[in-house]
Amino acid sequence: MTIFEFVGQYWPRLLSGTGVTVTQFLAATALGIAISLAMGLLRLSHSMMLRGFAVTYIEIFRGTSLLVQLYWIFFVLPLFGITVEKFTAGYMAVGMNIGAYGAELVRGGILAVPKGQWEAALAINMSAAKRMWRIILPQALVNMLPPWGNLMIELLKGTALVSLISVTDLMFEAKQINGTTFLSAQVFGVALIIYYILARFMLTPFMRWLERFMARKMGRA
Amino acid sequence: MENMSAYPQEISGENIPMVKFAKVRKAYGDLVVLDDLDLDVAAGEMVSIIGPSGSGKTTVLRMLMTLERINSGCIYVDGKPLTHMPANGALVPASERHLRKRRIDIGMCFQHFNLFPHMTALENCMEGPVQVLGLSKAEARDRTEELLEMVGMIAKMDQHPSRLSGGQQQRVAIARALAMRPKVMLFDEVTSALDPEVIGEVTNVIRQLVSEHNLTMLMVTHQMGFARDISDRVCFFYDGKIEEQGPPAELFGNPKKERTQQFLSAVKEAV
Amino acid sequence: MFDWNWAFTWEILPRLIHATGNTLIAAGAGYAIALVLGLILALAQRSQYRALTFLVREFVEFIRSTPLLLQIFFVFYVGPQFGIRLSPWASGMIAIGLHYSCYLSEVYRGGIESVPRGQWEAATALNMTMLQTYRRVVIPQAIPSALAGMGNYLVGIFKDTPMLSVIGVAELIHTANAIGSENYRFLEPYTMVGLIFLAISLPAAGLIRVFESYVRRKLGM
Numbered sequence: 001m002t003i004f005e006f007v008g009q010y011w012p013r014l015l016s017g018t019g020v021t022v023t024q025f026l027a028a029t030a031l032g033i034a035i036s037l038a039m040g041l042l043r044l045s046h047s048m049m050l051r052g053f054a055v056t057y058i059e060i061f062r063g064t065s066l067l068v069q070l071y072w073i074f075f076v077l078p079l080f081g082i083t084v085e086k087f088t089a090g091y092m093a094v095g096m097n098i099g100a101y102g103a104e105l106v107r108g109g110i111l112a113v114p115k116g117q118w119e120a121a122l123a124i125n126m127s128a129a130k131r132m133w134r135i136i137l138p139q140a141l142v143n144m145l146p147p148w149g150n151l152m153i154e155l156l157k158g159t160a161l162v163s164l165i166s167v168t169d170l171m172f173e174a175k176q177i178n179g180t181t182f183l184s185a186q187v188f189g190v191a192l193i194i195y196y197i198l199a200r201f202m203l204t205p206f207m208r209w210l211e212r213f214m215a216r217k218m219g220r221a
Numbered sequence: 222m223e224n225m226s227a228y229p230q231e232i233s234g235e236n237i238p239m240v241k242f243a244k245v246r247k248a249y250g251d252l253v254v255l256d257d258l259d260l261d262v263a264a265g266e267m268v269s270i271i272g273p274s275g276s277g278k279t280t281v282l283r284m285l286m287t288l289e290r291i292n293s294g295c296i297y298v299d300g301k302p303l304t305h306m307p308a309n310g311a312l313v314p315a316s317e318r319h320l321r322k323r324r325i326d327i328g329m330c331f332q333h334f335n336l337f338p339h340m341t342a343l344e345n346c347m348e349g350p351v352q353v354l355g356l357s358k359a360e361a362r363d364r365t366e367e368l369l370e371m372v373g374m375i376a377k378m379d380q381h382p383s384r385l386s387g388g389q390q391q392r393v394a395i396a397r398a399l400a401m402r403p404k405v406m407l408f409d410e411v412t413s414a415l416d417p418e419v420i421g422e423v424t425n426v427i428r429q430l431v432s433e434h435n436l437t438m439l440m441v442t443h444q445m446g447f448a449r450d451i452s453d454r455v456c457f458f459y460d461g462k463i464e465e466q467g468p469p470a471e472l473f474g475n476p477k478k479e480r481t482q483q484f485l486s487a488v489k490e491a492v
Numbered sequence: 493m494f495d496w497n498w499a500f501t502w503e504i505l506p507r508l509i510h511a512t513g514n515t516l517i518a519a520g521a522g523y524a525i526a527l528v529l530g531l532i533l534a535l536a537q538r539s540q541y542r543a544l545t546f547l548v549r550e551f552v553e554f555i556r557s558t559p560l561l562l563q564i565f566f567v568f569y570v571g572p573q574f575g576i577r578l579s580p581w582a583s584g585m586i587a588i589g590l591h592y593s594c595y596l597s598e599v600y601r602g603g604i605e606s607v608p609r610g611q612w613e614a615a616t617a618l619n620m621t622m623l624q625t626y627r628r629v630v631i632p633q634a635i636p637s638a639l640a641g642m643g644n645y646l647v648g649i650f651k652d653t654p655m656l657s658v659i660g661v662a663e664l665i666h667t668a669n670a671i672g673s674e675n676y677r678f679l680e681p682y683t684m685v686g687l688i689f690l691a692i693s694l695p696a697a698g699l700i701r702v703f704e705s706y707v708r709r710k711l712g713m
Contacts, residue, residue, distance in 0.1 A: 063697075064689040067654040067665055072686060075678040079495060153557055160559035164658065171562055184569035192558045192566065199557035288613050321619060329617040335610035339632045339711040349618035352628060401618060
């Protein structure tokens with residue numbers, strides 16, 4: 001069976017799988033950004049307790065595997081009475097994992113903002129929260145966007161793991177089709193190409209555009 | 222491609238120039254850096270190259286060291302072509318192999334020293350003799366220690382470059398180049414990156430070289446006084462050409478061309 | 493802790509420790525492949541042959557933008573379709589080694605590019621060959637700046653080995669899955685696996701940092 005005949009026959013399932021992958025990606029991104037921001041800021045907090053909490057979170061999620069985290073959330077949390085539906089468990093694990101890496105980027109981005117900016121904001125008597133939100137974070141965002149591009153690719157790749165708890169994403173559909181047809185080269189090949197298109201021709205250009213857009217907005221271009 | 226038949230495959234006869242640039246042209250796209258340069262340097266001659274920045278003076282040295290390829294013309298060293306090689310009775314652009322065979326006659330010191338940071342001063346100087354010339358470690362060490370003694374760096378020979386001052390690094394770099402026993406030494410703005418108070422220690426080493434050895438030397442410099450003191454000939458470069466050249470007393474004392482006069486008076490004012 | 497069974501924990505510990513050995517072997521072997529293959533890919537990208545450079549660049553981009561899990565399935569299932577049967581271990585090592593070789597090639601490239609141009613020129617002025625220039629001048633200087641990235645990917649490959657469970661490599665997660673389904677208890681095995689990962693990757697990250705500064709000192713930089 002040629003690859004074209006293959007795609008002709010199985011495109012509805014591949015498409016629906018891609019849809020689920022994209023949904024998982026978007027949900028995990030939203031969660032990941034929120035956690036990155038929260039943990040990145042806590043990591044810089046003056047309170048040792050808050051800082052310790054953030055460090056613990058970051059080290060646990062960066063020190064173990066995404067797959068271990070996924071299984072833990074899906075199989076172990078119910079034992080504590082917290083049952084998470086598989087779709088939710090999927091993007092939760094991916095988002096929480098990426099959040100730990102993103103927190104370090106947020107921290108680095110904030111630390112890269114020149115000290116004079118803090119002092120200037122203080123000099124016009126801004127509150128601590130205003131200083132962070134209006135002066136520091138926008139500049140930190142521009143600093144950290146390039147590494148975020150790489151992290152987003154990792155996130156997209158990470159969503160493939162949710163297939164292992166039976167979320168019907170692209171990876172899952174590919175595995176199922178392979179199981180019934182044994183057309184491994186075709187199905188896995190097509191799936192690889194779809195992931196590649198998502199990463200290289202949609203996600204990467206979007207991140208580049210965002211970098212340029214933000215740079216322009218900040219008057220740097 | 223240029224017809225190379227006008228260029229001899231070997232220069233013979235009496236008084237062969239040690240270095241010969243024959244109609245050498247170098248351009249980056251539309252920007253012509255050197256425009257049909259003709260320059261002969263005799264064996265044992267010390268030639269200083271001066272001129273405003275962008276006049277192509279550093280490019281002369283970089284082409285002779287084969288760090289840059291030339292666009293046309295030919296460079297000869299000791300009568301034999303460097304940038305080209307004879308093949309089937311004609312000159313063709315040099316292969317990497319040919320370059321390696323001919324480049325052995327040339328040594329170079331750089332503005333930013335370019336010492337290898339992961340080697341000590343001694344190791345820097347022994348690297349070429351051992352790895353390239355195939356000398357034994359003992360032979361290389363003898364040769365190197367003598368040179369480090371000469372440049373006054375023997376006491377610091379076991380230090381890495383990061384522990385040395387700019388002047389000290391440049392002296393080690395001179396010893397490193399000399400350890401290869403080149404016939405031609407190139408000095409590319411060797412004092413430009415140095416603090417004023419250590420320039421003397423480097424120029425003194427070069428003075429000593431000039432007075433005690435019969436090396437052929439080309440030096441690009443911004444230090445007019447130094448060039449005047451030690452050169453046999455000074456070339457003033459302007460816009461990719463030699464605008465004027467002659468013995469230092471003449472060129473500095475009685476420049477003929479207007480551009481030379483302008484340049485020299487501008488330099489004098491800056492001092 | 494909630495419902496934690498210590499007796500069960502002790503009972504499964506030997507199996508988990510044995511699986512830890514397999515995990516470390518898988519990570520070590522995969523990393524060895526990646527180190528060598530990565531260098532080849534990096535040098536190929538610096539070659540003068542435009543076509544080769546382009547092809548290798550695109551290949552590296554492709555592998556880096558698609559999920560490792562999918563690549564593992566691809567290597568494992570596509571071989572038999574064409575009559576080549578690879579063991580789970582062999583396919584796993586190929587997939588993970590290849591995946592990380594692409595990351596390492598970028599690390600090497602970055603390291604090589606961090607060596608100033610003057611160093612290449614000084615090597616030319618000493619009439620060194622290309623091989624001597626790489627071996628004696630460029631690579632010794634590229635290593636310190638590449639070490640951090642190389643270390644990160646060593647820990648990264650270790651944390652990605654659980655994906656090999658999907659094709660039956662008996663590493664930690666595979667063993668934890670087996671224990672879980674034999675005993676209908678997932679809390680202890682998954683939690684223990686998480687702790688084992690933490691216990692190895694956190695000190696490893698620290699050791700890598702120590703090693704990095706040791707090498708820098710050793711090279712006098």
